[in-house]
Amino acid sequence: MGKKFLFNPIEGTFDIVAGEDDYLQASKENDQINFNTGDEVIFDTVDMSAGSAISLNTSTGIFTLSAGKTYKLTCGLRFEYSSSARIGFQWYNITDSVAISMLARIHTMSSTNNYSNLPVMQCIITPDIDTQVSVRCTWEGDGVEDVNAGYTWAIVEKISETFPNVTSVEKEWTEFIPSVDAVTTAPTLATTHKKKASYKVVGKSLHIIWSYSHIWATGATGGSGDYLIPIPAGYTIDTSKVDMASVENTYAYGTPIGHGRIMQDTAWGELTVVIHDNTNLRLIITNENSGGTQVFKFMSNGFFAINVNNQKVLFTAEIPIITT
Incomplete structure (x- = not known):
């Protein structure tokens, strides 16, 4: 997950923490009923994690990302409804009140169980301040759906970090x-x-x-x-x-x-x-x-x-x- 760096300055010394793995994988143990526009997907379980740059509130489904790093956000969601229905969701920057991924729009199937397929959505973000993000319903077309437990998941991982410039040392x-x-x-x-x-x-x-x-x-x-x-x-x-x-x-x-x-x-x-x-x-x-x-x-x-x-x-x- 992390990259390790060795600095050998010409003169002077400086402290730097590099190569720490930061990731968090979450899932749902409970169905989320009546998922509607403006609602966050509540990832209620942390399956595994490392580092301190990423945290999750399992009551709200909101992730907090430390500033000065680049993150890859990935999620997979499955829905169910009583008939064929359409819904759209995106990764959402709560701190800045803006969507940060493309809109993923899917249909539940008109069948006995009426489950949707499991689309996967990704985006990249580099916040300059500590930032809260979530997976949010930003559009629904045919009725309120349910988020299916057991198949819905998210992975947030740090993929790079901002380091001090050597010119600030010498x-x-x-x-x-x-x-x-x-x-x-x-x-x-x-x-x-x-x-x-x-x-x-x-x-x-x-x-x-x-x-x-x-x-x-x-x-x-x-x-x-x-x-x-x-x-x-x-x-x-x-x-x-x-x-x-x-x-x-x-x-x-x-x-x-x-x-x-x-x-x-x-x-x-x-x-x-x-x-x-x-x-x-x-x-x-x-x-x-x-x-x-x-x-x-x-x-x-x-x-x-x-x-x-x-x-x-x-x-x-x-x-x-x-x-x-």
Whole structure:
């Protein structure tokens, strides 16, 4: 009945339930007397079933189908009447108040028992919301008939299922405009510069590639305070997943979420990317001073300020984000 799928995403993970068999076979143990236009065939017995997508109310004969799946509906009915008579029935979508199959019209035979033959009717439905369906009398021509027990049956089975698109798990790289802010006053970038940044979302992580450079610092100002790097608009950092950066000269107060390199005239340093708040990053520079001692400081107007010639900043980061 079901099909089994194996997904191997390039990056990230997602949960999916696939291959579950869903079907329900029903029948009638009791004749249904005076079956008339607008009446539902009351399938009063569940013969066999599997899964949770399909259910039957045996008091009303109404099936309930879970949304997001495709179903095949099949039934076979036998009628009886005191003389030759005509009747029509269809699979009917009760939720949307519309017939969903062709009209099946039959005659009972004018004989001793006056039974009809046993026509079989099928249709396909893919509801986008939980939906109720039934087999309904939609036309009768010569009198009210009886639905015959023992020979009347229905089978409802799921034949396919809608699965999440892999593009919702991993998006393509998207460019955004990199910028530099600061805790107090944002610096001004050099009049002539190059900058490039891209991001993509994988699961609950925002991946960033970021770069900035200039040769001459003409037009640049250093601003005031530690520099901040805003993440792309529309995303919020999940600060509960990391320690926040707050104290200089130590890694203990900021969980590294990225790395890079900074160069400035004859000086250079290694970058460690940490989180400042729910929309900004900060850059810790590891640099050896003139005395041979390593220094760990945030990039700021007082340390590798952006208004110095021959500047280049490059980093990559993987940032935990809040998703809905």
